[in-house]
Amino acid sequence: MRNNVVDENKRYKIASRITWITIILNLVLAIGKIIIGFISNSSAILADGIHTVSDIGSSVGIVIGFFIAKKPEDEEHQYGHEKAETIAAFLLSLMLIAVGVKMGISSLKLMLCQTVKVPTVIAIWAAAISIVIKEFQFRMVMNVGKKIDSKALIADAWHHRSDALSSIAALLGVVGARMGYPLLDPLAGLVVSIIVVKVGVEFFIHGYNELMDVSIEESKLYEISRNLMKNTDIRNINDIKARKHGSKVYVDIKVCVDPNITVYMGHSIAEKVEEEVKRSLKNVKDVMVHVNPCSNHEEMNCLTCKNKTSKYVNKENKG
Template structure:
């Protein structure tokens, strides 16, 4: 007799079934950093989605045809688009895994996002078509014939869709796939739309009111909303969304662990698909250390962090005068001034040009959000006026930088 542990009971049957499928068809399933393993996850999720949605489409279309319900028929074709979306997502994984070539030196990873975008437009198309069909049903109502067996089958289809949504969520989180996460959200939305259809089918037994067409409108609008949400989610990384805060923290904290690196700024991360990130950053290092020694540390940092975080990291060295008393005093005074202005996050790349009382302070300030040209000039003038209250003959030459990541340096 097989003993089931309390831990497995708590995890639930959905997770256990999902993990059983994963272990059955994916060897070395825990090695999700491996591109081949990740692609197998996409393939398995795609096949499961195609088979499940095809069966649901056949089932619901048959019930809709026999009962004359436009709401059930609309829900059936929603499952049909979900089946197509699983196929497209699976193809997207295959195409995204193609190696880099001369025309695409950073690989084809963004094709995964494009496949999700195609799916989103398909969902929108189905929603628009069934808004039209449902409106026609309201204008020309047709009686819906209730039957117990189809009603029970519809309830079963909701259970299947709920499991499918959870399965895609588990796989999507495991391999960090925005496409599969979107499919999971769409599937859970289908549970709600199917619930509306089941309700209208049940109520049709007790009333002659043409509720079917109105529920069809509701279902269609939910489908449209799901399509719009998918478009929004998939377009964002294609346009160049802000990088993940955890990745930013990992890069910055990782660099600051090296003894000679005292500060980090100008971090920019470009996403060319999951597992295909390129980052560049400026690291502040002491100017009184041998350049070859600094280069060796920076070179090690690039290699070690690139391997650890699965990115391609490029580091620019910014020397700072850590033992110059004039530099330290001036930097401290500027830091106090900048701390009083909420628009300024930080300062970096300070250089002092000139000797004696007349000096130019050349440095960058980092701001969060977009400032207009006039606001930038006001900010520069304010900093310059504040420093001249302390040193009347000093002049500030300021470059305004924008913060491209979700972290304040």
């Protein structure tokens, strides 16, 4: 248990360090794009700068989420604090949606109600530099996210990629405006706002599902069941459920065993089931194993047992 705590602290430390690097880069980038957006008359670059500000907000939220999530269980939070990551992402998704909608409304007003100004050439340089930096951030954060298996960092990496795409849209808008199509600049701002809203909705759905204890993928439940039937002394799996808890997973499983074994042997089998589940699936925080007797008594005959078999078990393997 001690080693697991050390590993988790190291994991959160790595995640926080890479996130702070992106925060500093984004702060410089956001200030630069917003200033250039104003002085160059480019609504697309201005919208892109606001998008980068949202990146800073999401990254700060992730740092806070990691800080809270690494806290151990206490009397008030007996299942730990891992959901802090999910809550932070959920709240930030609402912010992203609001920012994106506001940006879109501003771009539409500019297109319909005002005279559109042609951006200056500095806006082109701002967009080009932004594309390079955001793509670098995407690759850097994605690499670390996969290395430490952090869904929050991987989502943040795609946020950086969406910002790179919005910078491409801004670049196209600025170039088009300077080539004689001034409406392309606010149109690009509208495209950027749609990208921001899309990312916000995706984060919202992901956060909502995790807060509602969404299950892990069915393929993983099939794999766990197959390994249990193959590598343990259980006779059947009556039920298996799993729910995400931030970066962790809880697994609840009901198995049936030979009814003539001792309580000690049943307990040993349950321990092996727990070990096998943790071997089959990463980031398992806890496994709850309920052991049922498998017998030929009328109240629980073989047919009844098979009828209660989990859908993730191939009934031909064991019965």
